[in-house]
Amino acid sequence: MGRVMRILVMVGLALGLALGVATAGTKEVIVVTSFPKELFENYKKAFEARHPGVSMVINAKQTNAGVTYLQETKARPAADIFWVSAPDAFQALKTDGLLEKYSPPKETLARIPAKIGAFPISDPDGTYFGFAVSGYGLMWNKPYVQAHKLPEPKEWTDLTDPRYYGHLVISAPSRSGTTHLTIEVILQAYGWEKGWALLLNSGGNMGSITERSFGVPEAVNTGQYGIGVVIDFFGLSAIASGFPVDFVYPSLTSVVPASVGIVKGGPNPENARAFVNFLLGEEGQMLLFSKEIARLPVIPDLYTKAPAGYPNPFKMKMGGVDFNNKLSSGRRNVVNSMFDHLITFRHAELRAAWGAFYRAEEAIAKAAGKDVTQARALVAEARKLVSSVPVDARKAGDKEVNAAFTDKTKADAKSKLETEWDTFAKASYAKAKEVAEKAVAAIR
């Protein structure tokens, strides 16, 4: 028993020793971020060189964990800076009053335009600031696409191509603020009904819907799926790292900022402001060009110093989408929950329905010389069933409906809506599959 005793004593000693060691206070700036290591390490090095004596403490967290962390520690904030991509994370924190208002030096602001496309680069109320912009696009695995004899994608509408059935991957918009914006771009560019039809069709084509934004480039990098909907730097940095992948901006793209905000009541407010100034200044902006970061600065003049072939979002044609940010944020929770209950959670059913639909279409195409009138009618009916949503644009933007998702006392209303959507999806996909199978049988 002696040995066990000794181990227990040692464990006790180690614990006591550790408790005795208090953390010494230094000049710090504590940064909560979801960015990859390559990005924050480069900034840490440069910032600490520029501000000797201040050490940049990194607290890496997934975006949603970061938001929760700040919410739960708001009584005595343990961070100075919140630094992530997703605009909805900043909006949530701003709503809760957890971000400090700040106005960076005039000469810094003078070089940054107010908007990119129709999207404001920084919060007009000064609680968070865009420091880099990113566009959305399609990334694909070259050997995969060749092996499966698939064409390379170009446009959002390509996602509905039957040839891509089961080869696509996207992250759920409720999990990824960046995907949510892509979804909104599609809904605003094509209109509510047509947009959802496109989303349901591409949802049926998806092989997988991931829970993390990075799950998409991961699936394409490993070649599990052929084509993914991603934010540009996922594609660009994978290409830079030597993966056999490629990336394209569709013509109807949108470009949105990744931001930084100061945490209200953080322990080192002065250093926090210095960090924001550094990030928005020329030195911080130039770092974005390095190949393992591959993001787009918000200062348009800097693109003259960019590496050759670097995309310039300020020169990109935004495809005429006049992105309405107010509309987008006003119905965000409804759109996300609809996507979840109509597509993510009923993905197997949706896929099966589209599979049956494609088989019916193929059977009709091959049925030379046979009577396909009835089959055609049935196929049209099936398409209608898997392309419609139970909510119209007016209801989706309704204040009352949206409040159900944020107000805890209206949890019942939210539950009721979600159940309604879920029931609708389950029933229409099953019906669509049945009708499509009937269509095949109806070919004589």
Add this chain to the structure above:
Amino acid sequence: MDRQSFVMTVPAGGTRRLEWGQAMLMVGLLLLLTLFILYPLLRVLFVAVSDGQGLTLRHLLNFFDRPLFREALVNSLGAGGLAVAFGSLLGVPLAYFSVRYQFRGKLLLQTLGVLPLVIPPFVGAVALQLILGRSGMVNLLLLRWFGASVPFMEGLTGVILVQTLHYFPFIMLNTAVSLANVDPSLEEMAQNLGSHGWRLFRRVTLPLMLPGYVAGCLLTFIRVIDDLGTPLMLNYTKLLAPQAYLRITTIGIDDVDGYVVCVILVVLSLVSLWAARKYLGLSEYATVQRGTTGAEIGRPIRGMKLAVVLLISAGMLGVSLLPHLGILVLSLSRIWSFSLLPTVYTLGNYEEILFRTPHFVKNTLLYALLAAGVDIVLGAVIAWLLLRGRVFGRNLLDAIATMPLAIPGVVLAVGYLRVFHGWDVPGLGGPLTGSWVILVIAYSMRRLPYTVRACYAALQQIHVSLEEAAQNLGANQVRTFWKVTFPLMLGGLVAGGLISFMTSAVELSSTIMLVPKIELGPIAYGIYVYMQSAIGRGPGAALGVVAILLVGLCTYLTNRIFAGRSGSAFRV
């Protein structure tokens, strides 16, 4: 001789003193577990039974009105049941081989047998995809040879397959401990009376090792219905655990239904715990005899029998260690994309993690060892109180100690932030949540159910008359525990501590919320940090390999150190 008559023989004063001591211990444990488990959970889960003004059961009842949740419930229960069934097919034979037979390579079997429990986050998923996924090694070969592929990793079947391979060591470890506590002479007696083969196993061996087997099944079942990693890795959302997690962690919405699903998960876990105890409570499993040293090391086998045993073990372990093999290859590669094997190899990944970020490895060892130590002490004391104690509150204690199994790590972590962030702890120079100590607490609380169950099963097999004999000879309660009970349940303690250590070593969900800065992160956190970019896949995998090696080494050492100890499953 029943328990009551013995109690009568103990002097009246002694009994009273003893019960006072037990009562104090019970109050102390209840306070501790309330502070670190129950209270933080209630702070978070309260919204599930509140409507803003008062208490309500409406949200919980709504759960059963939603087709999505009903389907998720059925799927979760089905996955749990099937994983237990398939896991038994893997775990029981391996446990039997490792306890009852003596052969070369047995130590290797015992060491490798637990590794499937250690699948590091993120990299484990990538490795599994690269081997069993749609364009994984196996499917690329099948495509090349037969022109068709098998969807191993898709939908609910994929989830159940991965969970079975992942969690069967719970059954194996706990069964082995129980089996080692069964005196082989009982089997020999049965053999002498003409019982052989399957009949011998079913009529004699199986019933005697039931406590450990049932404990293993229970852990597997609860673990599977609460498993979040596998469904998220395969992007399968129609199960309870991902429904809870996805709803709780959506930005900007406080979705009450997420917490409702958590409450349902807790209730399911407690019900299965209760059912397992009721079932085991129907008969008695304790034996008075302890094995003699000659029979303890297992029967030597050779020839055909040895070949069969080795072949079966290698086959089973080979499949369940596929992800580990994949992680190893991934850690040596730079580019591995839609090809059988990597196209660009490198050793740079190890250079990165061993020289540039060694703190991840160091922190893991510190946190996981401390957590395992805490768990062993708490687990032994709790199991003893549950089975031998004669005070109030045992059911409550058992229930609270089991809850962490059913709680998503993120819920406990949010509870900790909510409860502890405001308090400065003297000596820490800040709140618990600003220090790494909170991680040790989170790990030890989250893994406590494993040690409690393992110790409970081990103690169940020790006949109380052994302790009573010691007391009749004049030993007091503490001395009896230390000299008799503790050594006899050592196998269970070690098994429980080991499970606690290795699952803590790869714990992610609470880690990511609670780590106050990157330098204090353990390996799982390091993997998360690296896996945020394509370039970090290699170093992430290298960290995964280190985690697996650490656990393998600890298992091996445990097997060596505790070899030959009576009542231990870990014998060479």
